[in-house]
Amino acid sequence: MRATNTVDLSPGAALVLDGTEWTVELREPELGRVHLVRHDGIRQPVSFRFLANHPNCRPSSRSGPPGAGRGRQPKTPRDLEPGRRELAAYRMAHLLEVETGFRSGDPLRPGPGEPKPEYDPATTTLTARRLAKVVELGAMDRQEARLLGLERVGYRTLIRWDQRRHQAGLMGCVDERWLRESGGHPSVTEEIREAIFAVRAETLPAARGRRGRG
Numbered sequence: 001m002r003a004t005n006t007v008d009l010s011p012g013a014a015l016v017l018d019g020t021e022w023t024v025e026l027r028e029p030e031l032g033r034v035h036l037v038r039h040d041g042i043r044q045p046v047s048f049r050f051l052a053n054h055p056n057c058r059p060s061s062r063s064g065p066p067g068a069g070r071g072r073q074p075k076t077p078r079d080l081e082p083g084r085r086e087l088a089a090y091r092m093a094h095l096l097e098v099e100t101g102f103r104s105g106d107p108l109r110p111g112p113g114e115p116k117p118e119y120d121p122a123t124t125t126l127t128a129r130r131l132a133k134v135v136e137l138g139a140m141d142r143q144e145a146r147l148l149g150l151e152r153v154g155y156r157t158l159i160r161w162d163q164r165r166h167q168a169g170l171m172g173c174v175d176e177r178w179l180r181e182s183g184g185h186p187s188v189t190e191e192i193r194e195a196i197f198a199v200r201a202e203t204l205p206a207a208r209g210r211r212g213r214g
Helices: 002-006 048-053 083-100 126-137 140-148 155-173 188-213
Strands: 014-018 020-028 033-039 042-046 057-059
Touching: 002 033, 014 042, 020 126, 020 155, 033 048, 033 140, 126 155
Parallel strands: none
Antiparallel strands: 014 020, 014 057, 020 033, 033 042
């Protein structure tokens, strides 16, 4: 099982077959297969056995550490500008809702009305849930979406974010522009302050409900 031991087959991961890059769209371990999608939208289901025996299957360079970060101290939430951690957590909540149906990522701690029908893993595919999230984010007020770092989010954007989330957790949901410059003096602009309040206003009721059930 050479290939499957060395290639990441989690949703959002990238691999190369015969020189062509594919992204893992869906993994079905119970069936022993994954669904791959190419940059032009072509999809192909393949078995683990096929990948294990493929002579030209390797991880994509996009699945490895970013070039600028190789050999350097990994970035942590402490490297984020003030308020940006909340925005990264908000972005992660959207990704978790797509993957699990729950913004917390935990079915035992559902938020109000979760899972929504368009995000219920029991009745929808991962592709359908990603497309539903694109529609949801596209319907947001443009100013609010910009402040929350959720403007111009497409299908491939969600795959790219989810790949980074699987690799680096919360920091995988961070925009590089949110990191502090070395030696800089962090500050919170009025726009960022408003975005933080918007995130807290949306997430606070669900958090209180979970504490109440505990």
